Amino acid sequence: MSITEILFWFLSVLALFSAIMVLISKNPVHSVLWLIIVFFTISGHYLLLNAQFLAIVNIIVYAGAIMVLFLFVIMLMNLNVETERQRNIWMKFFGVISGGLLLWIFISASRSATDISEKNILMGQGNIGLIQDLGKVLFREYALPFEISSVLFLSAMVGAVVIGKKE
């Protein structure tokens, strides 16, 4: 078993465990902290796939900005106490059953797909994930969507201010 496979299994198990802990922790602050661990493990997967730019952007944007925003909102609302009333046990039961059925469909569909059955992923090498190549593509062929996304950010900022303003 090579070091890449060991890292893959370690990161996968940690990601799944933390994702389940996001669901079952009662305190929202603990959920946020477990979700940050999920994001770090996904960044580790990006590093294993040699997508270094996406790994660092994932840490900066998700773990750094979005989760801090979540933490701020939870602290602002004083929600860090376990006040959530639970759904009844049947709702939870059927929720888990439907999620499991969806997973079953995904797994069986991917197992029966003949196009990808013998395809392999290139781990840890290849330069398409580096900042140099990605930046060239982003600013040459995708320059217009890149600029439009700035307009999207501006409208999101204006929307957040307008919605959050007191009447």
Added chain:
Amino acid sequence: MPIQYYIALAACLFCIGVVGVVTRRNAIIIFMCIELMLNAVNLLLVAFSKMHYNSALAVNTNTNAGIEAQVFVFFIMVVAAAEVSVGLAIIVMMYRNVHSVDINFLNRLKN
């Protein structure tokens, strides 16, 4: 590494997100589960990008195939960041009006 492993991992993460959206009642936790689903899709896109690159590498050693998927993941992150700012503003406004983030209180929206 076979692509099936990454498909299975991303499907598990996505389904955990779906179960969270269905079973939890706290609006913030539901929102976090949506983020989890977005991240599962991002991981799968990067894995497919490397798979495509691997199969294009056998034909041409100087290929750039599969790089569009990573640009696409970057744009998904952009949209997710914008979505989070607006969504959290909506949750804060809802908390200010009904003093709760329980989604069952939101059914008064239909009257």
